Amino acid sequence: MNHGIWPALCGATRYEFRMQLRRKSVWIATFVASLTVIAGLGNPWNFPHDTALPVVVAQWAVVCNAFLPIVFGVLLADRLPRDRRLHLPELLDALPAPSGSRLTGKYFGSAVATATPIFIIYFSGIIYMLADRHDPLAIPLGLSAFLAINLPGLLFVAAFSIVMPAILWVPLYQFLFVGYWFWGNLLSPSYGIPTISTTWLTPRGSFAAAGFFSHADEIMTMGGSTGSTWEGAASIALLLCSAALALFIAQRYLNWQRARQ
Amino acid sequence: MNLDWLHYELRRVGLVGLLTPLVIMLAFSGFGLLMRANGVSPDRSTRAVVTGLEIGVATAVGLIAATLVSSDSLLELHLSLVKRYRTTFARRFALMLGWTTLVGIGTTLVVRVIGHELAPVSLLTQQLVWLAPLAWYAGAGALLALLLRSRAGAAAVLAGIWIGETLLHDRFETTDWMHPFFLFATSYSAGQSYWLANRLELIAVGLLFAALALVWLKRNPSILLGGEE
Numbered sequence: 239m240n241h242g243i244w245p246a247l248c249g250a251t252r253y254e255f256r257m258q259l260r261r262k263s264v265w266i267a268t269f270v271a272s273l274t275v276i277a278g279l280g281n282p283w284n285f286p287h288d289t290a291l292p293v294v295v296a297q298w299a300v301v302c303n304a305f306l307p308i309v310f311g312v313l314l315a316d317r318l319p320r321d322r323r324l325h326l327p328e329l330l331d332a333l334p335a336p337s338g339s340r341l342t343g344k345y346f347g348s349a350v351a352t353a354t355p356i357f358i359i360y361f362s363g364i365i366y367m368l369a370d371r372h373d374p375l376a377i378p379l380g381l382s383a384f385l386a387i388n389l390p391g392l393l394f395v396a397a398f399s400i401v402m403p404a405i406l407w408v409p410l411y412q413f414l415f416v417g418y419w420f421w422g423n424l425l426s427p428s429y430g431i432p433t434i435s436t437t438w439l440t441p442r443g444s445f446a447a448a449g450f451f452s453h454a455d456e457i458m459t460m461g462g463s464t465g466s467t468w469e470g471a472a473s474i475a476l477l478l479c480s481a482a483l484a485l486f487i488a489q490r491y492l493n494w495q496r497a498r499q
Numbered sequence: 500m501n502l503d504w505l506h507y508e509l510r511r512v513g514l515v516g517l518l519t520p521l522v523i524m525l526a527f528s529g530f531g532l533l534m535r536a537n538g539v540s541p542d543r544s545t546r547a548v549v550t551g552l553e554i555g556v557a558t559a560v561g562l563i564a565a566t567l568v569s570s571d572s573l574l575e576l577h578l579s580l581v582k583r584y585r586t587t588f589a590r591r592f593a594l595m596l597g598w599t600t601l602v603g604i605g606t607t608l609v610v611r612v613i614g615h616e617l618a619p620v621s622l623l624t625q626q627l628v629w630l631a632p633l634a635w636y637a638g639a640g641a642l643l644a645l646l647l648r649s650r651a652g653a654a655a656v657l658a659g660i661w662i663g664e665t666l667l668h669d670r671f672e673t674t675d676w677m678h679p680f681f682l683f684a685t686s687y688s689a690g691q692s693y694w695l696a697n698r699l700e701l702i703a704v705g706l707l708f709a710a711l712a713l714v715w716l717k718r719n720p721s722i723l724l725g726g727e728e
Contacts, residue, residue, distance in 0.1 A: 262647070262652070263647045263649035263653075263655065264652070266647060267647075267655035268655075271658075271662070271663070274662060274663035277670065278667060304666075305666070308662050309655040309658060312654050312658045313655045315651060316651040407513070407515045408566065408650070408651075408654075409559070409563050409566045409654065410515055412654050413519070413562055416558070416661060417555070419662070420662075420665070430533070430538070430539040431530055431533060431537075432533075
């Protein structure tokens with residue numbers, strides 16, 4: 239029933255968003271983890287005033303994206319198991335709303351809600367830059383940096399954090415996810431362990447930051463590359479396609495699982 | 500002595516829960532071997548094993564503890580029984596810690612047998628490499644799950660602490676007042692003068708966290724009902 243796709247998607251998105259936004263732990267955990275961001279380097283107040291504004295904005299976006307998606311992914315990991323525990327699929331399957339719309343709505347709603355405290359922390363840094371440099375360009379630059387650097391990585395993480403607990407025990411997934419984050423984003427190849435932190439498939443957003451916001455070598459990727467615009471675009475496209483593929487496969491798997499019951 | 504509960508509680512902890520510390524150690528040992536194969540020095544590749552014990556196993560146990568304390572599907576029924584939920588949780592907690600202790604001791608012995616050391620101290624004191632962060636994380640996992648009334652929230656805070664301490668390790672190493680909170684002191688600054696005190700302080704705080712969680716469960720077991728979904 240194609241006519242039921244959009245209302246179901248919008249309804250699921252709205253409810254998942256409100257449900258996740260009201261969870262105190264989403265706010266507490268994200269703000270506790272933000273202490274790491276504030277205590278680290280690459281914050282807006284760590285740069286001299288002669289550093290170009292796009293570089294400071296992009297570095298701040300990368301710093302936020304290096305730490306906060308960990309909490310983001312861990313918090314999203316219990317969404318699907320929660321439905322199973324409460325036997326919601328059995329109830330919702332009796333309704334005409336397609337299961338694909340429900341999964342997509344869950345994905346968008348809970349991802350946007352969990353990203354809200356991250357955006358607030360990130361945007362506080364942008365407001366600081368605005369006050370410090372008196373340059374109104376900080377606001378549009380900040381918003382575009384969030385869309386190009388943070389959002390693709392967050393959507394990538396959200397897709398896997400929502401669907402993987404369909405096949406993995408939640409604490410195990412959470413552990414593997416944090417381990418993956420170190421390995422796939424923060425591990426330098428000089429450690430002698432093969433890593434994907436130097437490839438386009440790194441949700442930290444360093445390719446987009448280097449490609450779109452850096453003119454020379456102010457921002458570099460983990461592999462020491464200065465990046466290019468098309469590499470930044472390719473990285474974003476790869477992350478979004480991987481997220482869509484994960485959701486698609488998960489939907490097929492969940493349908494197959496239901497058909498077997 | 501009736502040991503039926505042992506069989507049942509082992510099933511509750513689950514094969515995945517029991518295998519997790521073992522698999523983590525095998526994975527980190529594999530990383531160590533891979534580093535050796537890529538020409539990395541033996542000292543540095545042994546650190547992969549230290550990291551597995553001190554960071555990997557301890558954090559995983561913290562996440563499992565947060566799940567164990569708050570994930571009994573028959574919780575409402577259990578709270579109406581004579582047997583206290585606190586006792587049941589304490590048994591599961593002890594089983595998980597006991598098994599992880601075996602993995603920790605086994606790893607320390609294997610590393611010694613192949614001619615390496617986890618830390619420049621005696622074999623007995625080397626057990627503090629994994630015991631201190633394990634006690635801290637397990638206690639913190641249980642207490643946070645009760646405080647936040649959310650497993651995912653507790654796991655997210657533990658993950659934040661994990662990444663924060665790892666990435667800001669140089670600050671923990673160089674700032675005196677942060678030494679007692681440095682969970683991964685062996686991975687980053689083994690052999691420092693504050694190492695032993697750091698280990699004992701972490702164990703004391705971990706025991707305090709676990710005791711607080713048990714006291715809380717005794718005084719108000721219904722705290723687990725109606726938690727965040």
